[in-house]
Amino acid sequence: MAQQAGLPPSSTALLTDHYELTMLASALHDASANRDCVFEVFARSLPEGRRFGVVAGTARVLEAITEFRFTDADLAHLESAGVVDRSTVDWLADFEFTGDIDGYPEGELYFPGSPIFTVHAPFAQAVLLETLVLSVFNHDCAVASAAARMSSAAKSRPLIEMGGRRTHEYAAVAAARAAYLAGFAATSNLEAGSRYGIPTRGTVAHAFMMLHDTEEDAFRAQVAALGTDTTLLVDTYDISVGIDTAIRVAGPELGAIRIDSGDVGVLARQAREQLDSLGARDTRIIVSGDLDEHAIAALRAEPVDAFGVGTSVVTGSGAPTANLVYKLVEVNGKPVTKRSEHKESRGGRKSAVRRLKSTGTAREEIVHPAGNPPNTGPHDQVVPTALMRGGRPVDDLSTLEDSRNRLRNRLVSLPWEGLKLSKGEPAIATVFG
């Protein structure tokens, strides 16, 4: 407990389950630790009713693996707490990951069985990464998969992620990143702005209104500090009075108003009429307050210019985890499976080809043994790519903007029913070839 109590640890190595270290200790004991292994991250199924998943977190995982080293404090804890014996601690002191990783690029779609992240390394190395890899992917994919549905529902109207307060303080930063990857225009989270270069947005909360003696005082203070191209929050008292006051204070050049409560569809229509009648035809209307993809879709016909989305996006809109697993599929070149499982668990290293129609619409996901690709047509795409070689990320890793663009294109490639918000089957079938 040497680090400052309120700040996160200085290494990622203990973001790990106890059993990974006891497996290591046991495997070092009988030398099986050196066996050449392939572990695969995949989803046996999508969350109930979801039609696609979005790969997110890949860049975060690769960074975390690169930094996966046991500090002296980590090692001292493992020994003093009796997690592993001294010889295992000594082995860990020199640990660094030197293996190879292939996987779906960030922003790619995935379906049941898609091999989104394939780790090839000696058992001792690959087993230690299980929890960290799954934590990042299960969180980030859950958020991005929900966020992509919201982006699709909003069409071209911008979404602002503002849910940081509804989730763990560091999960909030990753959630902002995942939402941006999935098409959100901006976030309220300043750390995500600083760390990932994501645009941040915000003006005032109701507290600022209530701090002042009158709504007008509050608007005047805000406009004096932030200019007329700001967003005035008009629903603290009476919305209609609030809009009148807002335009009186800021003039018709006011940037936007925000409505955060009530039946926002009806209120937005009334607000649009009122703003227009006041000559504020370019003043935009931003709505927020418990919106999810269904509410966003329902507001499509309303004069809403942007959406603020909180709880639903950071909690995966009903599916807070992606339920991805990290499974050993190959040992010393031979496929392995857990025999008590049914056929949805397939041994052996795999790759995947996405079959596309000539129009670019996806037809099916072929998951096949890595060395044995199917015949491909001219439009089919090999999905996995090299992500890490010898423990170093490859040079041409996707940037966040690349991943965002990739997802935008991939969503267009889905069969039309794949973007329906209702519950259904995966948009394309996975075929094990």
Next chain:
Amino acid sequence: MAQQAGLPPSSTALLTDHYELTMLASALHDASANRDCVFEVFARSLPEGRRFGVVAGTARVLEAITEFRFTDADLAHLESAGVVDRSTVDWLADFEFTGDIDGYPEGELYFPGSPIFTVHAPFAQAVLLETLVLSVFNHDCAVASAAARMSSAAKSRPLIEMGGRRTHEYAAVAAARAAYLAGFAATSNLEAGSRYGIPTRGTVAHAFMMLHDTEEDAFRAQVAALGTDTTLLVDTYDISVGIDTAIRVAGPELGAIRIDSGDVGVLARQAREQLDSLGARDTRIIVSGDLDEHAIAALRAEPVDAFGVGTSVVTGSGAPTANLVYKLVEVNGKPVTKRSEHKESRGGRKSAVRRLKSTGTAREEIVHPAGNPPNTGPHDQVVPTALMRGGRPVDDLSTLEDSRNRLRNRLVSLPWEGLKLSKGEPAIATVFG
């Protein structure tokens, strides 16, 4: 982006929403920033059907507030990204929180309207803490509230939290802490062990079994490294064969077996009979695999000695966020409310008394104006306590063990129907006195 890309930031100050800083900038502009304010954290309602909430995260919040300082890198970002103007940046350079905080001690129960955390400071200080305070409480209370239901369902049988892989990598650490506070016996998360002194547990995953040529080889390697008081995972292939092999390898002194799949109730009964017939009467049976509070309760009659719980506890078992809010309730000594809200939002600084029967059973939660307590009976308890004075945590803050003990006692104080797992009303009514 000066810090290592995969590690969290070195300050907590940007775990904040953009609008808190623009509010600050605007309030500095008209000097309302100095107004004496009281903000209150409370839940308008519990998650649907929940009968109580558990306060968790208080110690984490207080630590985060103590460390809430803007680093040079933070300030440079805020200026270069245009979040606030230079004079606000200069003001932030000297920021530290110097206010007072009262609240429910960690491990206390809460109900709708309970003032669990009351911040008293100038607006400029208190407003900046909103997102960080809510992130910690909304996450930790959600996990602890779900975990307490599981503890209650498990009665005296130990629960092991093993869900870190299903949530963000740092949320996992906080979730382990919240689950331990709520009665879990241990966690799989090593960082939680190192940081908070929580017991950690783990042995092997199926990957370890599949790494070896035979189940027997795997068991032998594990017992050689970890001793016979370990837990052998018997469901990789055939459970009945697995148990025979386990006892043959480890002897009847084997510590435990773990079953992670299938109808664990039936399997546990069969396993108990088989273990007993092999003379392994003291070998415990640990079950895991998609357990939630309902599954745990359903296993009460089965010979299960301990439960491993993953996804459901770290995702709040259907309620991944506590929906706590941080509301301005008083300015310069005068109550304020958002007039568009209904009566569930009450202005003014508040405190609370829990009325208890002579038997110690809770009767109701009285939330009252801070300076105007109700008449109390001999068994009634004032709930909030001092947490921070002048920006420093008070000396006698609860330790994690204190909080754990407090919650254990408080759960006993609930009316019996308050511990029912079915959906219902809050266990006691909140009365605004």
